[in-house]
Amino acid sequence: MTPTTRLSAEDRRDTVVAAAMTEFAKTGYFGTSTEAIAKRSGVSQPYLFQLFGTKKDLFLAAVRHGFGRTRTTFDAVGRRARAEDPSTRHVLEAIGTSYCDLLRDRELLLCQLQAYAACSDPEIREVVGEEFNKIYRTVRDLSGADDHTLEEWFAMGMLMNTAAAIGREMTKVGDFSFAALGGLAAVR
Numbered sequence: 001m002t003p004t005t006r007l008s009a010e011d012r013r014d015t016v017v018a019a020a021m022t023e024f025a026k027t028g029y030f031g032t033s034t035e036a037i038a039k040r041s042g043v044s045q046p047y048l049f050q051l052f053g054t055k056k057d058l059f060l061a062a063v064r065h066g067f068g069r070t071r072t073t074f075d076a077v078g079r080r081a082r083a084e085d086p087s088t089r090h091v092l093e094a095i096g097t098s099y100c101d102l103l104r105d106r107e108l109l110l111c112q113l114q115a116y117a118a119c120s121d122p123e124i125r126e127v128v129g130e131e132f133n134k135i136y137r138t139v140r141d142l143s144g145a146d147d148h149t150l151e152e153w154f155a156m157g158m159l160m161n162t163a164a165a166i167g168r169e170m171t172k173v174g175d176f177s178f179a180a181l182g183g184l185a186a187v188r
Helices: 009-031 034-041 045-052 055-084 088-102 106-117 122-143 147-172
Strands: none
Touching: 009 034, 009 045, 009 055, 009 106, 034 045, 034 055, 045 055, 055 088, 055 106, 055 122, 088 122, 088 147, 106 122, 106 147, 122 147
């Protein structure tokens, strides 16, 4: 018989957040049951509530994790790009390419979209706004871009989200050209 390794509370929290991201990505905040999250993460519902208090607390932890992962990636890539070539264009292109890579993680993408969809709840809206603003400031500070350039860059990001969410079917739509999205529409 092999001994089992017991997870620390922090490791268990991370496991539950990962399971929550999977479930919330599929069915959103309002459609996801804590029972499904507990089952996926291998914990009991009472333990899930011991770790997070409420379903909303768990959703917010998943949202913060997803946005944090994006922001951390943008920060690392932006710093490297700025060291190579500090021009705004170079830094934005490098960060944008890193976002293409992040969008290959469908759960990350869908959890982000579900976070926006749940903004009818004021507490969720506040956290999503805070997290989005952190990403915005990271990109602004690293790139030195002006407001207009940032608006265009983030608009392209939302277009990329749409193309990635729809997937292969987007390449069949003849009204738009998504070639500049690096084949992102083919990601599924």
